[in-house]
Amino acid sequence: MASHNNTLAETAGPEVSLPARKGHFKSDGLQLRLGILLILLTGIGPSLLGNSYWEHTFQLVNIYIAVAVLQNFLFVDAGQKSFGQGAILGFGAYGLAIASGIHGLPLAVGVLAAVGAAMLGGLLFALPALRVQGFHLGFVTLSAAIVFPQLLIQFDDVTQGINGISLYLPALTKPVVFGLSGLTLLVTAVPIAALLMHYGIRNARLGRRMRLAAESAEAARSLGVRPGLMRALGFMIVSAGTGICGALYVPTVGFISPQGFLVELSFTLFFVVVVGGRGQLLGPIIGIWVIYIVPNVLLVQLVEYRLLIYGFLTLAVVIAFPDGLVGTVEARRRKRFQRGGGEQGFRLAPFTETLEKIAPRQVPAEAAPILEVRGAVKRFGQVVALDGVDLQVRPGEVHGLVGANGSGKTSLLNVISGFSQMDGGSYSFRGRDVTRQNAASIARMGLGRTFQTPRIFTGLSVWDNIQLGLDARPTPLEPEMAALAHRFKEAYGEDNPGLLAHGQRRLLEVIRVVFADPGLVLFDEPAAGLSPAERAEFSRLLRQLSKRLGVAVILVEHDLDLVWDIADRITVLETGTVVASGPPQALARDPAVQHLFVGGAHA
Amino acid sequence: MLSEIAVIVIRGVAIGALFSIIAMSFNIVHNATRILNFAQGHIFILGGFAAYFLADNAGLPTWLLMLVLITLVIGVLVAAQGWLTLLPLRGNTSEQDSWMISTVSVSVIIAAILMLLYGPFAYSVSGPVPAFRIFGVKTPGAFVLAIAAMLGWYCLLSFFLRRTFTGLAISALSQDFDAARAAGLGVRRLQLLAFGISGMIAGSAGFMVAPIISVSPDAGMRYVLNGFIAAVVGGIGNNSGAVIGGPLVGVMAMLMAYKVGGAYQDLASLIVLVVILMFWPQGLFGRAAARRV
Structure with missing residues (x-):
């Protein structure tokens, strides 16, 4: 399965190669x-x-x-x-x-x-x-x-x-x-x-x-x-x-x-698409043959029963062959010729290797904060999820956000990324007040995020999943990164993301958001489900993002060892309020939160 | 003038009561499954056909007996439809879109069968309640039944969903499937029950109000659309909203018919739907829910 591709190795140096396999994701x-x-x-x-x-x-x-x-x-x-x-x-x-x-x-x-x-x-x-x-x-x-x-x-x-x-x-x-x-x-x-x-x-x-x-x-x-x-x-x-x-x-x-x-025509067209196979290019053509031509031309005496037949046929297709006629054949083909997955299914290493070659972007020591949250309040009915949270993140800083379940971490991420509106307080991103902006505009200003459940789309190849990030990128790629993108395309262009392990899906989502060239990335429990090796690769990536690309990171994570290792500053939330914030060493001395980090009492 | 207003309001509220009944039958399934059953209007009409063939001109005892019987039979049928609809949806979410296709095909199948059996005609049914005069206007007895059915089902549902264990379990489903399963609830069985109840609501209502609806194969589509509009106006999933939304839509439709003619009624419904969705997508009385990410 994992035979190595020589041409890739030549362009990339010997250290990391990407798998090359035969197969086609789509027909x-x-x-x-x-x-x-x-x-x-x-x-x-x-x-x-x-x-x-x-x-x-x-x-x-x-x-x-x-x-x-x-x-x-x-x-x-x-x-x-x-x-x-x-x-x-x-x-x-x-x-x-x-x-x-x-x-x-x-x-x-x-x-x-x-x-x-x-x-x-x-x-x-x-x-x-x-x-x-x-x-x-x-x-x-x-x-x-x-x-x-x-x-x-x-x-x-x-x-x-x-x-x-x-x-x-x-x-x-x-x-x-x-x-x-x-x-x-x-x-x-x-x-x-x-x-x-x-x-x-x-x-x-x-x-x-x-x-x-x-x-x-x-x-x-x-x-x-x-x-x-x-x-x-x-x-x-x-x-x-x-x-x-x-x-x-x-x-x-x-x-x-x-x-x-009449409405029957609209229904017929709809049924044609479903029976032929939703999303399959050939689907509507085969669908018309089955739904329209056969009953209308060959079974003229059944015309009265046409809608009844269409209805039953469509119901049967939805229940027994949800992919439709062409889709069912395509699913078989994909299963037979699928590729991807396994240990080589998706790795960060080629990415981190490439980042090593990029000249670090200098971040001035006294740069203005890229994100500044002031007194954020968020309520869900009677429940106060955020109760006056202040938060500052500087460019290139890895900022750990920790706290028990229900302490408001994800609520804070949702508010910052514009997915939900604050009930009180305000925040600015890159010096602009964005409290009332919608999520898409904030994202276009350079704010990226991942989700607790990675949003990987199994209808697209692994490479297309990555490319969604490139599509969102406002600036051209550095030559090294463009070369890497090309290698990813060669290696993963026909890979089926359905075969990726959970941890690999997370990393895939991480790469996607990094390719979009954000100034700040919110990671929501990125290390959950990663193997120890993947975890190490991921921390390496985080360091490079912050030190080489100057990307600021907010890291919501239950693995406190990981946060402790790489965060420049940590904010501790408890029932919607900030109980401590500062560099890891300072928190270790803070009696209010000491118990979180000292000893084996990890959440 | 006064009597015209009275006619508009009385007719509007009574017809609107039908819309809110269909809206409530949408709501219970939606809360339990996030599915909207596009066949709900045809199920409602099925009740009307049952009234024509089994209880037309019947005495009150026969009528009542048939009402109970039809309610149960249609409830079972719709539960079976629910079983079919839920088959392809693994994991109890409606992430997949197959339910829209299967419920629309069921609506087409019901209409096609009725058409083949009974032709494209509208059947007129006489009910057990005689017509009476209100504000000097002759009013069909079924208007009273329509409003009674709406209030009756509203009270029954409120009691069931808030006071019984099974009802509370269905309400819990509307919050979170996974949490409900973790709490040991048989999610699929509750969802089938919700389908069954929705069938009982729509079927019984169709039976009771058969004298004032168009008992014809293609009428189902009109009722499902207006029921949906009532549900959207009231906020989908919100029965109290539906009870207000239905009569609101009904009175508006009557007013429109009075001003510009009944022929434009469906166009008016479409415009109302588009406007509501553009400006009040959560409905006029919808409740804000915590967003899941």
């Missing part, structure tokens, strides 16, 4: 190629064979595929479950049909109207998404799917109500190349474009940060990402794309009416 590239191939086959194939029935069927199917691909992106990469994508498609279709079909405006204007209308509809989801998530948005989207066809009928002076709108575009049905019409080419190109967009965003910084916000709002905010903004952005991107699909829907079908956009 996105393969799925993308397969998906494009399938869309090409069904999009162009029937026309080349001259079968107009299949040509027409697959034109509509390919539009639905494009809508489902976008919904798939929304579902997993942006983390939002929408039951209203059929309505957004309708907004787009009606945008074009009203502009060009009724008012005879040029098609370019019609397409713009389609995208605009769809985005207006999407705004209805995106605006509440700024504040809420999950089932709240589920109900909003469901409600929109129900209301949309009613509106089409209500505002019949605009939409022509149940009479619908016809729009034939003969120019689009003329052969352009190889006997293929413009319409055929468009309905083939649009789902391929949707698929490429999904793949492209997923592998870009935006996609990673969106996924981060979807997986853990807290981790996102701690890395400077506003989850609400990401959710809203996800809805808007998908709405714009769905609007284009809507514009294409009109000439494909030739006639639109409220009947085409």
Whole structure:
């Protein structure tokens, strides 16, 4: 398993090498190629064979595929479950049909109207998404799917109500190349474009940060990402794309009416994504085949039972194969070809070795405190978690925060990182008062943190988990660190974080936050669950962070030996108040807290 | 004018009572599992169908007998649904999102079955309480039943959740699953019970108020949405909030129907929902909870 890679050893020196193994964490590239191939086959194939029935069927199917691909992106990469994508498609279709079909405006204007209308509809989801998530948005989207066809009928002076709108575009049905019409080419190109967009965003910084916000709002905010903004952005991107699909829907079908956009369509699209496999690039395509094509084309006599079948199929998939059809195959593949884990699964050593080579950043001895907390008060109902806490941390200082369970350590960390608001007092970070700032802005000012339960995302590779930190970094990497990042990418790019031991996950989270180049890091019980060797590596890292990078650290830790060894100053909390604060030697003489450090009475 | 206001208020409060009943049936499941059952509106309608087929024009004793029977049967059915919903959720958290998919599919399944069996028609049901006049306005007897059902379930739930050991255990679940398990509570059994109770609430209410609701396969969606709005207005998980939120939403809906026409009722609900979520995401009477990190 742990064969060593020579080229790595050459660039890194002989001391530490990273493991190199074969295997692929994701099959996105393969799925993308397969998906494009399938869309090409069904999009162009029937026309080349001259079968107009299949040509027409697959034109509509390919539009639905494009809508489902976008919904798939929304579902997993942006983390939002929408039951209203059929309505957004309708907004787009009606945008074009009203502009060009009724008012005879040029098609370019019609397409713009389609995208605009769809985005207006999407705004209805995106605006509440700024504040809420999950089932709240589920109900909003469901409600929109129900209301949309009613509106089409209500505002019949605009939409022509149940009479619908016809729009034939003969120019689009003329052969352009190889006997293929413009319409055929468009309905083939649009789902391929949707698929490429999904793949492209997923592998870009935006996609990673969106996924981060979807997986853990807290981790996102701690890395400077506003989850609400990401959710809203996800809805808007998908709405714009769905609007284009809507514009294409009109000439494909030739006639639109409220009947085409009932809530059943939204449900069908949703079920397509789930049955195909949430988050799998190929999922929506396979999903459409199973959910739409088979019952509609091959089992025409069962049309009445369609929704019942969809419902049961989806329920069965969720219970028996939660990953969906493609997802289940992918999970098997991942299990068979997985790599990572073991003793070499993740280590700090390459990182600390590299830090040794970086010139130390000088911190002036009398530098102003990077963090200054004044009289922090935090209450939870009757319970006073913090009762007037003062705290000062200087740049480059390792500040230990100790105290019994319930003494207010984590409450203090949450208040400092902006996750909860103080009920009294104030604090400043880097000389600015940030008492009322939100967590994401404070993080962007250079405050990082880890969590008691490490926020490691098993849907991303080990390297992508690290890269989330780099994505949050405001400054370029030093050349040594850039080289190290490259080595990490080579070594961990295809590793499965699900195989990492608990201690390794902690260290991974630590590296992530350090790569984000913070000025102050809050570590919440970082040593819990670390092996003695990992613990030693971790203390070495802490020293280097403070001495070489000039990063200030607040360390909440029950292992008092560790705190005693590396902290420059220690603050002791008891029931929400500071009972002692100072260098370790001074605390050893302080009768109020002596018992904590002397003898074997470690908490 | 006065009688118009009276009509709006009486109708609004009575219809709103239905919303708050659905909101309370959301709340008990949400508190025990963090799940919101999207099928709750269809379960409510199921009670209405039961009233049409088993107790229409029946005498009071038959009606009462059927009420008890239907309440129990729907309770068991929803407990079974809960069992299915909880199957993929290991560790008793709703971190995973599968419950949203499974409860929505159950709502689609119920609507599809009702549609196949009984067609897209709305059935009218006559209840045991005759119509009466209030402020000179003829008022369906089921309005009284709606408000009685709301207050009855509210009192029952308050007593159950605060005074009985099982109820207190369910309340403890809403605080912390792990602590509840550490305290020796059978978390999964309590969650199934919560599902069952939510089914009893929605099913019995649907049965009792069948004369004033639209007993049709596609009506479930409208009730689940308005019930959700009532729950959000009152603060999700907060039954006292739901009892105020429901009638508030109901009166607002009636007022809207009176001013701009009933056809825009669903649009009005959607707008109210979006506005509430944007400006009062914790509800008007929600309680602040300690954030977990």
